Amino acid sequence: MTRIQRRNRSAILEAALDVFSQNGFRGATLDQIAQSSGLSKPNLLYYFASKEAIHIELLSGLMEIWLAPLHAVDPGGVPQAELMGYMRRKLEMSRQMPRESRLFANEVLQGAPRFLDGIRGDLKTLVDAKAKVIRHWSASGKIADIDPYHLIFSIWALTQHYADFEVQVRSVLGPDRDPFQEAEGFLEELFSRLLKPVDDAAH
Protein backbone atom coordinates (compact mmCIF):
# COMPACT_ATOMS: atom_id res chain seq x y z
CA MET A 1 0.00 0.00 0.00
CA THR A 2 1.39 3.41 -1.00
CA ARG A 3 1.80 6.36 1.30
CA ILE A 4 -1.11 8.13 -0.36
CA GLN A 5 -3.36 5.13 0.09
CA ARG A 6 -2.49 4.93 3.72
CA ARG A 7 -3.14 8.60 4.23
CA ASN A 8 -6.48 8.50 2.44
CA ARG A 9 -7.67 5.41 4.23
CA SER A 10 -6.91 6.91 7.59
CA ALA A 11 -8.50 10.23 6.60
CA ILE A 12 -11.67 8.34 5.70
CA LEU A 13 -11.67 6.41 8.97
CA GLU A 14 -11.03 9.57 10.97
CA ALA A 15 -13.93 11.34 9.26
CA ALA A 16 -16.12 8.26 9.61
CA LEU A 17 -15.44 8.17 13.34
CA ASP A 18 -16.73 11.72 13.61
CA VAL A 19 -19.84 11.05 11.59
CA PHE A 20 -20.80 7.57 12.78
CA SER A 21 -20.23 8.39 16.44
CA GLN A 22 -22.52 11.37 16.26
CA ASN A 23 -25.30 9.96 14.10
CA GLY A 24 -25.15 6.19 14.37
CA PHE A 25 -24.81 3.96 11.32
CA ARG A 26 -28.11 4.69 9.64
CA GLY A 27 -28.06 8.36 10.49
CA ALA A 28 -24.64 8.86 8.93
CA THR A 29 -24.26 9.56 5.21
CA LEU A 30 -21.43 9.06 2.77
CA ASP A 31 -21.79 12.70 1.80
CA GLN A 32 -20.91 13.76 5.34
CA ILE A 33 -17.93 11.44 5.47
CA ALA A 34 -16.78 12.62 2.04
CA GLN A 35 -17.00 16.27 3.02
CA SER A 36 -15.32 15.72 6.36
CA SER A 37 -12.47 13.69 4.85
CA GLY A 38 -11.95 16.00 1.88
CA LEU A 39 -12.43 13.19 -0.63
CA SER A 40 -15.17 12.71 -3.18
CA LYS A 41 -17.94 10.23 -2.55
CA PRO A 42 -16.91 7.82 -5.32
CA ASN A 43 -13.40 7.97 -3.99
CA LEU A 44 -14.53 6.71 -0.59
CA LEU A 45 -15.94 3.72 -2.39
CA TYR A 46 -12.69 3.17 -4.19
CA TYR A 47 -11.05 2.57 -0.81
CA PHE A 48 -13.93 0.78 0.87
CA ALA A 49 -16.47 -1.53 -0.74
CA SER A 50 -19.46 0.07 0.96
CA LYS A 51 -20.67 2.30 3.78
CA GLU A 52 -21.00 -0.79 5.94
CA ALA A 53 -17.42 -1.83 5.18
CA ILE A 54 -16.17 1.49 6.57
CA HIS A 55 -18.19 1.00 9.73
CA ILE A 56 -17.04 -2.55 10.28
CA GLU A 57 -13.42 -1.59 9.67
CA LEU A 58 -13.77 1.19 12.25
CA LEU A 59 -15.29 -1.05 14.90
CA SER A 60 -12.92 -3.95 14.50
CA GLY A 61 -9.92 -1.64 14.23
CA LEU A 62 -10.82 0.07 17.49
CA MET A 63 -11.79 -3.08 19.36
CA GLU A 64 -8.23 -3.82 20.41
CA ILE A 65 -7.61 -0.31 21.73
CA TRP A 66 -10.94 -0.35 23.47
CA LEU A 67 -10.27 -3.57 25.34
CA ALA A 68 -6.64 -2.83 26.17
CA PRO A 69 -7.34 -1.48 29.68
CA LEU A 70 -9.21 -4.63 30.70
CA HIS A 71 -6.54 -6.75 29.07
CA ALA A 72 -3.95 -4.96 31.19
CA VAL A 73 -5.53 -6.09 34.47
CA ASP A 74 -2.76 -8.25 35.90
CA PRO A 75 -3.70 -11.41 37.83
CA GLY A 76 -0.33 -11.16 39.59
CA GLY A 77 -0.78 -7.55 40.69
CA VAL A 78 -2.25 -6.05 43.84
CA PRO A 79 -6.02 -6.59 43.45
CA GLN A 80 -7.26 -3.23 44.70
CA ALA A 81 -4.60 -1.37 42.71
CA GLU A 82 -5.28 -3.35 39.53
CA LEU A 83 -9.01 -2.65 39.59
CA MET A 84 -8.63 1.00 40.55
CA GLY A 85 -6.11 1.34 37.74
CA TYR A 86 -8.54 -0.24 35.31
CA MET A 87 -11.24 2.22 36.32
CA ARG A 88 -8.84 5.15 35.98
CA ARG A 89 -7.71 4.06 32.52
CA LYS A 90 -11.30 3.65 31.38
CA LEU A 91 -12.20 7.11 32.64
CA GLU A 92 -9.15 8.51 30.88
CA MET A 93 -10.31 6.86 27.66
CA SER A 94 -13.73 8.46 28.04
CA ARG A 95 -12.01 11.80 28.38
CA GLN A 96 -9.56 11.34 25.53
CA MET A 97 -11.68 9.25 23.17
CA PRO A 98 -15.33 10.22 23.58
CA ARG A 99 -16.05 9.61 19.90
CA GLU A 100 -14.90 6.04 20.14
CA SER A 101 -17.03 5.56 23.23
CA ARG A 102 -20.08 6.92 21.46
CA LEU A 103 -19.39 4.83 18.38
CA PHE A 104 -19.61 1.65 20.43
CA ALA A 105 -22.51 3.01 22.46
CA ASN A 106 -24.54 3.75 19.34
CA GLU A 107 -23.86 0.30 18.00
CA VAL A 108 -24.72 -1.59 21.19
CA LEU A 109 -27.71 0.61 21.94
CA GLN A 110 -29.25 -0.28 18.59
CA GLY A 111 -28.81 -3.98 19.18
CA ALA A 112 -25.26 -4.32 17.81
CA PRO A 113 -26.52 -5.58 14.42
CA ARG A 114 -23.06 -5.22 12.89
CA PHE A 115 -21.09 -6.19 15.93
CA LEU A 116 -22.77 -9.01 17.78
CA ASP A 117 -19.98 -11.42 16.80
CA GLY A 118 -17.36 -9.19 18.40
CA ILE A 119 -19.38 -8.94 21.59
CA ARG A 120 -20.13 -12.62 21.80
CA GLY A 121 -16.56 -13.50 20.88
CA ASP A 122 -13.56 -11.44 21.93
CA LEU A 123 -15.40 -9.38 24.53
CA LYS A 124 -17.08 -12.25 26.32
CA THR A 125 -13.90 -14.33 26.28
CA LEU A 126 -11.88 -11.52 27.82
CA VAL A 127 -14.48 -10.66 30.45
CA ASP A 128 -14.89 -14.31 31.41
CA ALA A 129 -11.15 -14.62 31.92
CA LYS A 130 -10.85 -11.48 34.03
CA ALA A 131 -13.99 -12.31 35.99
CA LYS A 132 -12.32 -15.54 37.06
CA VAL A 133 -9.31 -13.58 38.32
CA ILE A 134 -11.50 -11.14 40.22
CA ARG A 135 -13.55 -13.92 41.75
CA HIS A 136 -10.35 -15.44 43.03
CA TRP A 137 -9.35 -12.15 44.61
CA SER A 138 -12.73 -12.00 46.32
CA ALA A 139 -12.51 -15.57 47.55
CA SER A 140 -9.11 -14.97 49.11
CA GLY A 141 -10.37 -11.88 50.89
CA LYS A 142 -8.21 -9.37 49.00
CA ILE A 143 -11.27 -7.41 47.90
CA ALA A 144 -14.95 -7.44 48.84
CA ASP A 145 -17.08 -10.42 47.92
CA ILE A 146 -18.95 -8.96 44.95
CA ASP A 147 -19.95 -10.31 41.56
CA PRO A 148 -17.07 -9.72 39.13
CA TYR A 149 -19.29 -9.33 36.06
CA HIS A 150 -21.38 -6.61 37.61
CA LEU A 151 -18.23 -4.99 38.94
CA ILE A 152 -16.95 -4.76 35.37
CA PHE A 153 -20.33 -3.50 34.15
CA SER A 154 -20.26 -0.82 36.81
CA ILE A 155 -16.84 0.36 35.66
CA TRP A 156 -18.07 0.51 32.08
CA ALA A 157 -21.31 2.25 32.97
CA LEU A 158 -19.78 4.87 35.25
CA THR A 159 -16.79 5.79 33.12
CA GLN A 160 -18.48 5.71 29.72
CA HIS A 161 -21.43 7.71 31.03
CA TYR A 162 -19.25 10.81 31.08
CA ALA A 163 -18.41 10.38 27.39
CA ASP A 164 -21.68 9.01 26.02
CA PHE A 165 -23.96 11.43 27.86
CA GLU A 166 -21.51 14.31 27.92
CA VAL A 167 -24.09 16.78 26.61
CA GLN A 168 -26.43 15.97 29.48
CA VAL A 169 -23.71 15.92 32.12
CA ARG A 170 -22.41 19.30 31.04
CA SER A 171 -25.89 20.78 30.80
CA VAL A 172 -26.73 19.70 34.33
CA LEU A 173 -23.42 20.72 35.88
CA GLY A 174 -23.32 24.06 34.11
CA PRO A 175 -20.49 25.60 32.12
CA ASP A 176 -18.07 26.24 34.96
CA ARG A 177 -17.48 22.72 36.16
CA ASP A 178 -15.15 20.08 34.68
CA PRO A 179 -17.06 16.77 34.62
CA PHE A 180 -14.08 14.53 34.02
CA GLN A 181 -11.91 16.03 36.69
CA GLU A 182 -14.69 15.78 39.25
CA ALA A 183 -15.52 12.24 38.16
CA GLU A 184 -11.97 11.21 38.94
CA GLY A 185 -12.33 11.93 42.63
CA PHE A 186 -15.88 10.70 42.85
CA LEU A 187 -15.21 7.35 41.21
CA GLU A 188 -12.05 6.92 43.24
CA GLU A 189 -14.15 7.20 46.40
CA LEU A 190 -16.96 5.02 45.03
CA PHE A 191 -14.77 2.12 43.99
CA SER A 192 -12.58 2.33 47.07
CA ARG A 193 -15.67 1.81 49.18
CA LEU A 194 -17.03 -0.91 46.91
CA LEU A 195 -13.86 -2.97 46.80
CA LYS A 196 -12.87 -2.76 50.46
CA PRO A 197 -13.22 -6.20 52.06
CA VAL A 198 -15.44 -6.43 55.10
CA ASP A 199 -13.17 -6.38 58.12
CA ASP A 200 -14.61 -9.07 60.35
CA ALA A 201 -12.04 -8.40 63.03
CA ALA A 202 -13.72 -5.06 63.70
CA HIS A 203 -16.81 -6.75 65.09
Next chain:
Amino acid sequence: MTRIQRRNRSAILEAALDVFSQNGFRGATLDQIAQSSGLSKPNLLYYFASKEAIHIELLSGLMEIWLAPLHAVDPGGVPQAELMGYMRRKLEMSRQMPRESRLFANEVLQGAPRFLDGIRGDLKTLVDAKAKVIRHWSASGKIADIDPYHLIFSIWALTQHYADFEVQVRSVLGPDRDPFQEAEGFLEELFSRLLKPVDDAAH
Protein backbone atom coordinates in the same frame (compact mmCIF):
# COMPACT_ATOMS: atom_id res chain seq x y z
CA MET B 1 -60.93 14.38 20.37
CA THR B 2 -62.92 11.27 19.52
CA ARG B 3 -62.24 7.81 20.88
CA ILE B 4 -60.85 6.74 17.51
CA GLN B 5 -58.50 9.67 17.38
CA ARG B 6 -57.22 8.90 20.83
CA ARG B 7 -56.70 5.26 19.96
CA ASN B 8 -54.86 6.05 16.73
CA ARG B 9 -52.66 8.66 18.28
CA SER B 10 -51.59 6.31 21.02
CA ALA B 11 -51.08 3.48 18.51
CA ILE B 12 -48.76 5.75 16.56
CA LEU B 13 -46.82 6.77 19.64
CA GLU B 14 -46.53 3.17 20.80
CA ALA B 15 -45.19 2.12 17.41
CA ALA B 16 -42.91 5.14 17.26
CA LEU B 17 -41.45 4.24 20.64
CA ASP B 18 -40.49 0.83 19.26
CA VAL B 19 -38.95 2.23 16.11
CA PHE B 20 -37.22 5.36 17.43
CA SER B 21 -35.77 3.59 20.46
CA GLN B 22 -34.19 0.92 18.31
CA ASN B 23 -32.93 3.04 15.43
CA GLY B 24 -32.61 6.61 16.65
CA PHE B 25 -34.36 9.50 14.96
CA ARG B 26 -32.61 9.46 11.61
CA GLY B 27 -32.47 5.68 11.45
CA ALA B 28 -36.21 5.36 11.93
CA THR B 29 -38.62 5.62 8.97
CA LEU B 30 -42.28 6.48 8.71
CA ASP B 31 -42.77 3.22 6.82
CA GLN B 32 -41.67 1.26 9.88
CA ILE B 33 -43.92 3.26 12.18
CA ALA B 34 -46.84 2.91 9.77
CA GLN B 35 -46.42 -0.84 9.51
CA SER B 36 -45.95 -1.28 13.24
CA SER B 37 -48.98 0.84 14.08
CA GLY B 38 -51.25 -0.65 11.42
CA LEU B 39 -51.97 2.74 9.86
CA SER B 40 -51.04 4.04 6.45
CA LYS B 41 -48.18 6.44 6.07
CA PRO B 42 -50.29 9.45 5.03
CA ASN B 43 -52.54 8.71 7.95
CA LEU B 44 -49.66 9.14 10.37
CA LEU B 45 -49.19 12.58 8.92
CA TYR B 46 -52.84 13.34 9.42
CA TYR B 47 -52.33 12.92 13.16
CA PHE B 48 -48.87 14.44 13.37
CA ALA B 49 -47.44 17.25 11.28
CA SER B 50 -44.15 15.49 10.59
CA LYS B 51 -41.81 12.71 11.62
CA GLU B 52 -40.09 15.14 13.95
CA ALA B 53 -43.40 16.10 15.57
CA ILE B 54 -43.97 12.46 16.52
CA HIS B 55 -40.52 12.27 18.06
CA ILE B 56 -40.91 15.47 20.03
CA GLU B 57 -44.34 14.44 21.27
CA LEU B 58 -42.88 11.13 22.43
CA LEU B 59 -39.98 12.72 24.30
CA SER B 60 -41.94 15.45 26.01
CA GLY B 61 -44.78 13.05 26.84
CA LEU B 62 -42.39 10.64 28.52
CA MET B 63 -40.34 13.27 30.28
CA GLU B 64 -42.68 13.45 33.26
CA ILE B 65 -42.76 9.67 33.75
CA TRP B 66 -39.04 9.53 33.34
CA LEU B 67 -38.34 12.10 36.03
CA ALA B 68 -40.99 10.89 38.47
CA PRO B 69 -38.62 8.75 40.58
CA LEU B 70 -36.27 11.67 41.16
CA HIS B 71 -39.22 13.93 41.84
CA ALA B 72 -40.37 11.47 44.49
CA VAL B 73 -37.18 11.84 46.54
CA ASP B 74 -38.56 13.34 49.74
CA PRO B 75 -36.51 15.98 51.59
CA GLY B 76 -38.39 15.00 54.75
CA GLY B 77 -37.68 11.28 54.49
CA VAL B 78 -34.85 9.14 55.81
CA PRO B 79 -31.88 10.07 53.60
CA GLN B 80 -30.41 6.63 53.07
CA ALA B 81 -33.86 5.13 52.43
CA GLU B 82 -34.84 7.90 50.03
CA LEU B 83 -31.75 7.48 47.88
CA MET B 84 -31.82 3.70 47.91
CA GLY B 85 -35.50 3.90 46.96
CA TYR B 86 -34.66 6.22 44.09
CA MET B 87 -32.04 3.80 42.81
CA ARG B 88 -34.45 0.87 43.11
CA ARG B 89 -37.19 2.72 41.22
CA LYS B 90 -34.77 3.67 38.46
CA LEU B 91 -33.60 0.08 38.10
CA GLU B 92 -37.21 -1.05 38.00
CA MET B 93 -37.86 1.45 35.22
CA SER B 94 -34.91 0.08 33.25
CA ARG B 95 -36.43 -3.35 33.62
CA GLN B 96 -39.98 -2.38 32.77
CA MET B 97 -39.32 0.41 30.26
CA PRO B 98 -36.13 -0.36 28.37
CA ARG B 99 -37.49 1.22 25.19
CA GLU B 100 -38.03 4.53 26.93
CA SER B 101 -34.53 4.37 28.35
CA ARG B 102 -33.05 3.72 24.93
CA LEU B 103 -35.14 6.48 23.37
CA PHE B 104 -33.59 9.04 25.70
CA ALA B 105 -30.17 7.41 25.39
CA ASN B 106 -30.24 7.66 21.60
CA GLU B 107 -31.24 11.28 21.78
CA VAL B 108 -28.66 12.35 24.34
CA LEU B 109 -25.92 10.27 22.75
CA GLN B 110 -26.37 12.10 19.48
CA GLY B 111 -26.16 15.48 21.14
CA ALA B 112 -29.84 15.88 22.04
CA PRO B 113 -30.52 18.05 18.94
CA ARG B 114 -34.27 17.83 19.50
CA PHE B 115 -34.20 17.82 23.25
CA LEU B 116 -31.58 20.21 24.54
CA ASP B 117 -34.25 22.56 25.88
CA GLY B 118 -35.75 19.82 28.03
CA ILE B 119 -32.34 18.92 29.42
CA ARG B 120 -31.31 22.48 30.12
CA GLY B 121 -34.74 23.29 31.54
CA ASP B 122 -36.84 20.80 33.50
CA LEU B 123 -34.06 18.29 34.05
CA LYS B 124 -31.46 20.74 35.31
CA THR B 125 -33.98 22.51 37.53
CA LEU B 126 -35.06 19.27 39.15
CA VAL B 127 -31.52 17.96 39.62
CA ASP B 128 -30.38 21.27 41.10
CA ALA B 129 -33.21 21.14 43.63
CA LYS B 130 -32.56 17.56 44.68
CA ALA B 131 -28.81 18.11 44.76
CA LYS B 132 -29.37 20.80 47.33
CA VAL B 133 -31.36 18.36 49.48
CA ILE B 134 -28.70 15.69 49.19
CA ARG B 135 -25.93 18.15 50.01
CA HIS B 136 -27.81 19.04 53.16
CA TRP B 137 -28.04 15.38 54.12
CA SER B 138 -24.31 15.06 53.64
CA ALA B 139 -23.55 18.17 55.65
CA SER B 140 -25.60 16.94 58.59
CA GLY B 141 -23.81 13.58 58.55
CA LYS B 142 -26.83 11.50 57.57
CA ILE B 143 -25.02 10.13 54.52
CA ALA B 144 -21.43 10.20 53.28
CA ASP B 145 -19.91 13.47 52.15
CA ILE B 146 -20.04 12.97 48.40
CA ASP B 147 -20.95 15.20 45.47
CA PRO B 148 -24.73 15.05 44.94
CA TYR B 149 -24.55 15.62 41.17
CA HIS B 150 -22.17 12.76 40.59
CA LEU B 151 -24.21 10.60 42.94
CA ILE B 152 -27.23 11.20 40.73
CA PHE B 153 -25.16 10.57 37.59
CA SER B 154 -23.98 7.30 39.08
CA ILE B 155 -27.55 6.19 39.72
CA TRP B 156 -28.49 7.05 36.14
CA ALA B 157 -25.42 5.40 34.65
CA LEU B 158 -25.65 2.18 36.63
CA THR B 159 -29.38 1.58 36.32
CA GLN B 160 -29.80 2.67 32.71
CA HIS B 161 -26.79 0.63 31.64
CA TYR B 162 -28.83 -2.54 32.08
CA ALA B 163 -31.50 -1.25 29.69
CA ASP B 164 -29.39 0.67 27.17
CA PHE B 165 -26.67 -1.96 26.79
CA GLU B 166 -28.92 -4.93 27.44
CA VAL B 167 -27.66 -6.79 24.37
CA GLN B 168 -24.08 -6.54 25.58
CA VAL B 169 -24.92 -7.38 29.20
CA ARG B 170 -26.85 -10.48 28.18
CA SER B 171 -24.18 -11.58 25.73
CA VAL B 172 -21.47 -11.36 28.36
CA LEU B 173 -23.49 -12.99 31.14
CA GLY B 174 -24.79 -15.78 28.94
CA PRO B 175 -28.37 -16.97 28.48
CA ASP B 176 -28.90 -18.50 31.91
CA ARG B 177 -28.47 -15.45 34.08
CA ASP B 178 -31.00 -12.70 34.85
CA PRO B 179 -29.18 -9.35 34.59
CA PHE B 180 -31.84 -7.26 36.31
CA GLN B 181 -32.32 -9.57 39.25
CA GLU B 182 -28.59 -9.75 39.84
CA ALA B 183 -28.21 -6.00 39.41
CA GLU B 184 -30.68 -5.48 42.23
CA GLY B 185 -28.45 -7.10 44.81
CA PHE B 186 -25.26 -5.68 43.37
CA LEU B 187 -26.46 -2.09 43.26
CA GLU B 188 -27.96 -2.43 46.72
CA GLU B 189 -24.52 -3.35 48.03
CA LEU B 190 -22.75 -0.68 45.98
CA PHE B 191 -24.92 2.22 47.06
CA SER B 192 -25.10 1.05 50.67
CA ARG B 193 -21.34 1.26 50.82
CA LEU B 194 -21.20 4.55 48.97
CA LEU B 195 -23.77 6.33 51.12
CA LYS B 196 -22.65 5.12 54.51
CA PRO B 197 -21.24 8.04 56.50
CA VAL B 198 -17.71 7.64 57.81
CA ASP B 199 -18.07 6.60 61.43
CA ASP B 200 -15.47 8.71 63.16
CA ALA B 201 -16.27 7.14 66.51
CA ALA B 202 -14.77 3.88 65.27
CA HIS B 203 -11.27 5.35 65.15
Next chain:
DNA sequence: GTCTATAGTCTGATAGAC
Protein backbone atom coordinates in the same frame (compact mmCIF):
# COMPACT_ATOMS: atom_id res chain seq x y z
C1' DG C 1 -60.50 10.16 8.30
C1' DT C 2 -58.39 7.13 5.28
C1' DC C 3 -56.78 5.79 1.08
C1' DT C 4 -53.85 5.60 -3.64
C1' DA C 5 -50.76 8.03 -6.28
C1' DT C 6 -46.99 10.75 -6.66
C1' DA C 7 -44.03 14.83 -6.14
C1' DG C 8 -39.50 16.09 -4.71
C1' DT C 9 -35.45 15.02 -2.25
C1' DC C 10 -31.73 12.31 -0.44
C1' DT C 11 -28.68 8.37 -0.50
C1' DG C 12 -25.65 4.41 -1.65
C1' DA C 13 -23.43 2.85 -5.37
C1' DT C 14 -21.76 2.51 -10.39
C1' DA C 15 -20.14 3.99 -15.19
C1' DG C 16 -16.79 5.83 -17.69
C1' DA C 17 -13.59 9.71 -18.96
C1' DC C 18 -9.04 11.21 -17.78
Next chain:
DNA sequence: GTCTATCAGACTATAGAC
Protein backbone atom coordinates in the same frame (compact mmCIF):
# COMPACT_ATOMS: atom_id res chain seq x y z
C1' DG D 1 -6.62 7.05 -8.40
C1' DT D 2 -9.74 10.60 -8.90
C1' DC D 3 -13.19 12.93 -11.03
C1' DT D 4 -18.19 14.17 -13.17
C1' DA D 5 -22.39 12.38 -14.21
C1' DT D 6 -25.94 9.59 -13.09
C1' DC D 7 -28.80 5.55 -11.84
C1' DA D 8 -32.06 3.05 -8.83
C1' DG D 9 -34.13 2.86 -4.65
C1' DA D 10 -35.69 4.80 -0.32
C1' DC D 11 -37.44 8.61 2.06
C1' DT D 12 -40.64 12.53 3.84
C1' DA D 13 -44.43 14.81 2.66
C1' DT D 14 -48.48 16.37 -0.20
C1' DA D 15 -52.54 16.12 -3.58
C1' DG D 16 -56.82 14.71 -4.28
C1' DA D 17 -60.45 11.03 -4.60
C1' DC D 18 -63.74 8.85 -1.65
